Structures are given as C-alpha cells and as structure tokens.
Amino acid sequence: MLTIGKLGEAAGVKVPTIRYYEQIGLLPEPERSAGNQRRYGQSALDRLAFIRHARELGFPLEAIRDLLSLTDNPHHSCAAADIIAKKQLAAVKARIARLTALKAELERMITQCAQGTVADCRVIESLSDHSHCAQDHHGTSELAE
Amino acid sequence: MLTIGKLGEAAGVKVPTIRYYEQIGLLPEPERSAGNQRRYGQSALDRLAFIRHARELGFPLEAIRDLLSLTDNPHHSCAAADIIAKKQLAAVKARIARLTALKAELERMITQCAQGTVADCRVIESLSDHSHCAQDHHGTSELAE
DNA sequence: CTTGAAGCTATAGCTACTAGAGACCTTACG
DNA sequence: CGTAAGGTCTCTAGTAGCTATAGCTTCAAG
Structure with a gap:
C-alpha cells in the first residue's frame, strides 16, 4: 500500500494535487490507515497516471472526467474518446x-x-x-x- | 470623449476587462461624467491597445506592467523592454x-x-x-x- | 417624457492548482 | 520504549485573468 507521498512520486503528481483530484471526484476516496492517512493501491496509481498523462496532453479536467467514465464502463464504443481526442488535436493545431x-x-x-x-x-x-x-x-x- | 463601451469596442477589449485593468492599476482612473460614468480620451485608447496587443503576444500582465512603466518614462534605455521580449520569445518557442x-x-x-x-x-x-x-x-x- | 440600452458597484465564480497554519501520525534509531 | 524528524491531516485562502450576476442609475433617441 502506498502513502500519498509515494503515490505522488510514482505518478509524478504533487501531493496537494492528489487531494484536490479526490475532492473534485476524479479519484475515489481511498482506504485509510488506523491513523486516518490515505493508503493507495495499484488501481489508484494507474488512474492517476492516466490523469497526469492526459493533463500533459492538454486535456481539460472535464474531458478527463469523461474519458475516465468511459474506462469505468469499457463496453461502450470508443467513438466518444475519439471525438474528445480529435477536438483536442484541433485545439493544439x-x-x-x-x-x-x-x-x-x-x-x-x-x-x-x-x-x-x-x-x-x-x-x-x-x-x-x-x-x-x-x-x-x-x-x-x-x-x- | 469615449464611453467605456466605445473604448472597449475600439480597442477590442470587453467592458468588464477594462474595469478590471483599472482596478489592478494598469489603466489610470479616468474622468467621470456628471452621472459618474467613465469618460476616456485618446491616451486611454492607446494604452489599452498596447495592453491588448501585448496580451495577444502572450505577455503576462506583470510584464505588461513593466513595459508600461518604461513607456511612462521614455528616457530610459530600451534594454529592459528588449529583455522582456526575448524572455517571451524563448517561452513561445x-x-x-x-x-x-x-x-x-x-x-x-x-x-x-x-x-x-x-x-x-x-x-x-x-x-x-x-x-x-x-x-x-x-x-x-x-x-x- | 419615456423607454431601452448602456453604465455603475459589489460580490462571487471560473480552472487547476499552490501555499500556509497548526495539529497529528509513522518510522527509524538509540 | 522513547524521541525526533519528516510525512500527513484538515481547512482556509491565494494565484492569473478574467467572467457573470444582481440590483441599481444614467444617457440618448424618439
């Protein structure tokens, strides 16, 4: 189990940013230690790495929220993800x-x-x-x- | 004399933005009509056009503040303006x-x-x-x- | 003289974080 | 087992650069 600091280090995201993402609902509330500290598993690391990468690509948090909701039910078509990426590409150009x-x-x-x-x-x-x-x-x- | 709306139109800046610039000290407080409305002259238009253009070039407001202070006492060397522009060029690249x-x-x-x-x-x-x-x-x- | 657009102030909200205060937890060392 | 360092906790407020809202007043045209 990872502490918030180790998670941040592993994903390349600062600690307050992780708490911020949790606050706005991009990351689920993690387990807590006996002393009320956050403890994370691999899935949180994957999700955070996903968010970080998407942020680096310039996706706004709202777009990332949409992409995450797609990954949360992976039997939908990826057309939506494709549209989001194309929109982002146009903005970048x-x-x-x-x-x-x-x-x-x-x-x-x-x-x-x-x-x-x-x-x-x-x-x-x-x-x-x-x-x-x-x-x-x-x-x-x-x-x- | 221009109203705030006409000034904004002429300079391509929205009205609330002009008031914001005044609030943070980028634009001087203008004269007022008998009914307390702002009235602007040519110098305000020049200054606002300068700000708008610099914003479009990606200069942060603080850099613009510096540039404006240079224009406010034009007998200094332009080296400072040059440095600001070069820094901005590096950032753009x-x-x-x-x-x-x-x-x-x-x-x-x-x-x-x-x-x-x-x-x-x-x-x-x-x-x-x-x-x-x-x-x-x-x-x-x-x-x- | 009336009416509708444009103006006024003040406050709150936006994105995506970042920083600080003051208290608490965890862990390594002796 | 005690202690000290450093990580973590919550909460609040701040950043840039505006934008939006509410409720009012003023201006200019007809």
Missing part, C-alpha cells in the same frame, strides 16, 4: 499556428530594437501598433481558451 | 516545441483508434501508458506556466 505567428512578430520586434532609449524602441512601438503584424491576430486570443 | 510533440502523439492516438469498444481503444490505452510517447513529456507541463 490552432495554438501552434497562433504561436508561430507570435514568434515571427517577437523576432521582428527584437531584431529591430535599436538598443537606444525607449523613445525609439521598436519593442514598445510594435506593441503600440498593429500595422506591422505579419499575420492577423485579432479575434481569438492565444491565451483565451 | 518552448511552447511550440511542446505542442508539436503533443500534436504528434494525439495524431498517433487517433489513427490507431480501431473504432471498436473502449476495451481496445487506442486513445484510452495511450493515455494509460507512456511507453509509446514519441517524445518525452515528463517534467514541465505545457499547461504549467
């Missing part, structure tokens, strides 16, 4: 496209910086003005999800 | 690299989905297991900033 445009603009800003005073700094100027933008970045923000 | 790896893995997951039941769904399996990962994505999470 969109973010890459946006970030690539941002990268180009930042590089342009930096190379134009004359190392002078702020009064003629291209970095500041670029940020004050959209006219130099190589690509449109109005509308959906990279940061807004 | 790192995010692109990570997202590209995630994209590859998501694509692999999806193409392997056999359209069967969850029991043999590759999407689910991929998320349970790191062994197929084309690239390491332990450590720093894409989502963690």
